[in-house]
Amino acid sequence: MPELDDKVRDLLSHYDPATTDKAEFLGARFDAGLAWVHFPRGRGGLGVSRGEQERVDALLAAAGAPAPDVGRNSIGMGMAAPTLLAFGDADQQERYLRRIYTCEDIWCQLFSEPGAGSDLAAVATRARLDGDTWIVDGQKVWTSGAHHAQRAILVARTDSSVPKHAGLTYFVVDMSDPGVEVRPLRQITGEAEFNEVFLSGVRVPNSDRIGDVGQGWKVATATLNNERVAIGAGAAREAGQIGVVADRWRRDPSVRTPGAQAELLAWWVETEVTRLAGVRLRQQLEAGVPGPESSAMKLAFARQAQEISGLALELAPEEGLLYDDWTMTRTERPSFLGRGPGFRYLRAKGNSIEGGTSEIMRNVVAERVLGLPADHRPDKGIPFKEVPR
Amino acid sequence: MTDLLYSDVEEALRDSVRSTLDRFIDDDFVSRIYDDPDTDTSPLRRALSDQVGLAGLLIPEELGGSGAGPREAATVLEELGRTVAPVPFLTSAVIATTCLLRVGDRGILSELAEGRATAALLVPWTARRGAWPTGESVIEPVAGAMEADYFLLPVDSGDGTVSLNLLRRVDVDVEQLTSLDMSRPLARVAVRAEGHPLASGDAAVEAVDAALAAGTALMASEQVGLARECLQRTVEYTRTRVQFARPIGSFQSIKHRLADLYLQVVQAQAAARHAAASLAEDDDEARIAQAVAGSWCSDIAVRAAEEALQLHGGIAMTWEHWVHTRLKRAKSDQLALGTPDAHRTDLAPLVDLTA
Numbered sequence: 001m002p003e004l005d006d007k008v009r010d011l012l013s014h015y016d017p018a019t020t021d022k023a024e025f026l027g028a029r030f031d032a033g034l035a036w037v038h039f040p041r042g043r044g045g046l047g048v049s050r051g052e053q054e055r056v057d058a059l060l061a062a063a064g065a066p067a068p069d070v071g072r073n074s075i076g077m078g079m080a081a082p083t084l085l086a087f088g089d090a091d092q093q094e095r096y097l098r099r100i101y102t103c104e105d106i107w108c109q110l111f112s113e114p115g116a117g118s119d120l121a122a123v124a125t126r127a128r129l130d131g132d133t134w135i136v137d138g139q140k141v142w143t144s145g146a147h148h149a150q151r152a153i154l155v156a157r158t159d160s161s162v163p164k165h166a167g168l169t170y171f172v173v174d175m176s177d178p179g180v181e182v183r184p185l186r187q188i189t190g191e192a193e194f195n196e197v198f199l200s201g202v203r204v205p206n207s208d209r210i211g212d213v214g215q216g217w218k219v220a221t222a223t224l225n226n227e228r229v230a231i232g233a234g235a236a237r238e239a240g241q242i243g244v245v246a247d248r249w250r251r252d253p254s255v256r257t258p259g260a261q262a263e264l265l266a267w268w269v270e271t272e273v274t275r276l277a278g279v280r281l282r283q284q285l286e287a288g289v290p291g292p293e294s295s296a297m298k299l300a301f302a303r304q305a306q307e308i309s310g311l312a313l314e315l316a317p318e319e320g321l322l323y324d325d326w327t328m329t330r331t332e333r334p335s336f337l338g339r340g341p342g343f344r345y346l347r348a349k350g351n352s353i354e355g356g357t358s359e360i361m362r363n364v365v366a367e368r369v370l371g372l373p374a375d376h377r378p379d380k381g382i383p384f385k386e387v388p389r
Numbered sequence: 390m391t392d393l394l395y396s397d398v399e400e401a402l403r404d405s406v407r408s409t410l411d412r413f414i415d416d417d418f419v420s421r422i423y424d425d426p427d428t429d430t431s432p433l434r435r436a437l438s439d440q441v442g443l444a445g446l447l448i449p450e451e452l453g454g455s456g457a458g459p460r461e462a463a464t465v466l467e468e469l470g471r472t473v474a475p476v477p478f479l480t481s482a483v484i485a486t487t488c489l490l491r492v493g494d495r496g497i498l499s500e501l502a503e504g505r506a507t508a509a510l511l512v513p514w515t516a517r518r519g520a521w522p523t524g525e526s527v528i529e530p531v532a533g534a535m536e537a538d539y540f541l542l543p544v545d546s547g548d549g550t551v552s553l554n555l556l557r558r559v560d561v562d563v564e565q566l567t568s569l570d571m572s573r574p575l576a577r578v579a580v581r582a583e584g585h586p587l588a589s590g591d592a593a594v595e596a597v598d599a600a601l602a603a604g605t606a607l608m609a610s611e612q613v614g615l616a617r618e619c620l621q622r623t624v625e626y627t628r629t630r631v632q633f634a635r636p637i638g639s640f641q642s643i644k645h646r647l648a649d650l651y652l653q654v655v656q657a658q659a660a661a662r663h664a665a666a667s668l669a670e671d672d673d674e675a676r677i678a679q680a681v682a683g684s685w686c687s688d689i690a691v692r693a694a695e696e697a698l699q700l701h702g703g704i705a706m707t708w709e710h711w712v713h714t715r716l717k718r719a720k721s722d723q724l725a726l727g728t729p730d731a732h733r734t735d736l737a738p739l740v741d742l743t744a
Contacts, residue, residue, distance in 0.1 A: 235390075250741055261744050265733040268740060272677075273685045276659035280393040287394060296652040359641075365651055366644035370624045373639035 004052055007032050008059045017065040025066055026102040034060070035068075035101045039085055044097055051286035069103050071333040075145060076100040076107035080153050080172075083223045087170070087211040096151070096172070108149035110140040110173060110197055111220065115389060117142075118360050120155070120224075121164045121217055122379075122389065125199060127156035127171065134158075134171065134209070136179070136202040142354070146182045146195040148332060149175050154204075155220050158213055160385040167384050168216030172208040179203070189346045190326040193334045224356065225292065235279060240301070241308040241344065242271040244337060248315065255315040267308050274300040295356070295364040302351035302358055305336060309345040316341070391666040393659055399464040402457075405441050406468040412436070416711040419473050423571045430475045434536075438504030443478055445502030447486050452495060453502035459603065463610035463665035470614030470690075473718045475572045479608060480533025481507035487603040488541050491596035492553060492588040497539055509537035510600055511556070511578060517727030517735070518601045518679075523551050530575035532725070534563050542584060543597050552589035553596055560584055570721035572714060599671070602679055605726045606668045609661035609682035612690035612722055615715055616654045619693035622711070623647065623700050643700060650696050657682075657689040673739055680736035684729035690719040 011032045015025050029035055030044045037052045039045025061067065070077055081100050084093055099105040116122040125138025136156055146152070152173040159167035173180070179202035184192035211219040238246055249255060249264060274297065281293055313320030324340035336347055352358040366372040379387045395403070413433040422428045438444035446462055448454025462483055469478055481501065485508035489498050500506040512521045514532040522528075524545030534540070540556040560582035568575040588596055624647060627638030637643050664682035667675040694716040698705040705712040723729065737743050 246740070246742060256744050258744060261737065261742065262730075262733070264742060265736055268742065269681050269684050269733060269736070270656075272681050273656035273660045276393065276663050276681075277656045279390050280655075280659040280662065283390075283392065283394050293655065296648070296655060299648070299652055300656070359645070362645040362648035363641070365648035366638075370647055370651055372624065372628060372644050372647065373636045375639060375641060375644075376635070 170219040305348040393662040444504035459668040466611040467614030470611035488600035506538035508539035509533040529577040534576040553593035554584035556584035606664040609686035612686040616693035619697040684732035687723040
């Protein structure tokens, strides 16, 4: 598309990547409609096909332009931005989208609760309207990045007299509110990648409500579908755990046994067919064929990450008996692949839980893709306050 | 990245193959072949070749074919796999035709394009690129031989040179074997004459390898068609079959198996598309694609048929049920043109994971 090339050239001629401040460059890129090209004009995009983004990214990367730190602001870019675009009003889009893209605002997600993980619609965190302000009380968990986030997307219960899905509302929370308390949650790996977030009398202006009161489930579902697309992405061959193990195999003949080779090759094939299915899914999305198939990709990703990271320990048992570091660390850029094999093995255990457990993903595929009948749900149609919890 | 979707041309071709198949065969038709191997399948073959032009799909237009490519052939094979159609498309129109195209034979290709004759590559159905015998006087089990008019025989000339010889029906004795999959009959073929050489040396080796590579790459699509059919029909069944006062498809133990199978079929489809799309290239990437598709799609077709059987329960163990013809084809396909293990072994040096 020549217009895109012109826009890229124009951006680069006004903002030299070598001398422009990163946030300033990204802001200018947003204003030029080159942030998310499929977003509308004035909202960081040009209203063109999503498939054009790759070309823009490549052109800018070739010119040495800074890229947004997707790893650091994955919730903001991958989930909050598309949700704001779909359900936010003009004022909210105006206030938030640009600052997400420039990473001036890092976002986190206040969804899961100790009593509502897979059954997300059972959240008990309460929001009640006091004049023009919502007052929020409750506890959230598994909040990655909460310790350095400026904003959060929140699902809270605004009506417990209706069935669980109907009584939810979606908000944007200012994490600097004095009622927000963030505590690190140390994990199996020793790292504290996640947090518990305690909300006590947190004040949210009504202008930060996303979608209508009671529409929170619909908005949250859209957010989660974006999450699964983000988790399922990754186009390079050997990009995940298989790359680490294959690399080890090539460098170190001492790990090579016939049994391990058979296993490694089988996983290599499985990883490759998943990559190809991901490519095909993206091509379908670009061709305008939507679908929840990305849930299936997440299943594959989790299984492979767990099995292959386990195989890695068996390949080098002496090394596998050791661990790199149990010190509690708080990284800003969590990585499944960073650090040693023991870390990778332990961290991968979360892949089948976070972002929807594999069991929930299988239900999603079975019901929404294959059209199988819904599971038996005893809480259906019952007011939330009467559901046993 | 190659396009892994289907073009409008492919979808149109799929529709015409599908409507022809639906007019001529049903599950019982395939089942009957097991009781009576002499069941006349020629009306189906003629319809597919006269009305849809399948016999000459890969043959250039100047020789009377349609000049289509591997992607179109792959789409056809999905439909043939869906119905376990008893036609020699894979053996004659893909494998033998690829071989003849490589050696540049024109006369026979014209005959094949018109659907007046079919051909078979005279190697065991387990052969794969780089692993096929030469110089045997009795070859078995050979696929596509029962109805073949021409046979392409790799011959070891004694000094290590391979030649590819053309034999006619009168030059061989063909004896049908009782095969696990009677919808693709297998035969013992005894060679009684030398035939005449089509190519020798590297040209002959390359032609046979290209033919077997095409067979591997495109059989993956047959397996995808079969697996999808098993998945779809099983989903339909579990939606309606009631036990314990609920459709069994509402039980998570059933749903989760079908969700896993769906994922594997989606993966198989992408792998088969990639193998078909890259078949025209003859490089490492194409060979990786073949090994990946050859191993994955083989396993998933079997898995889909086995899951279909288990989830249908006792009814699927009966002769009347559609599952048995699919299971027999799927298991046979898994052993044909290289087992999954053999494909993964071939993959190792291509992706630098040697022992």
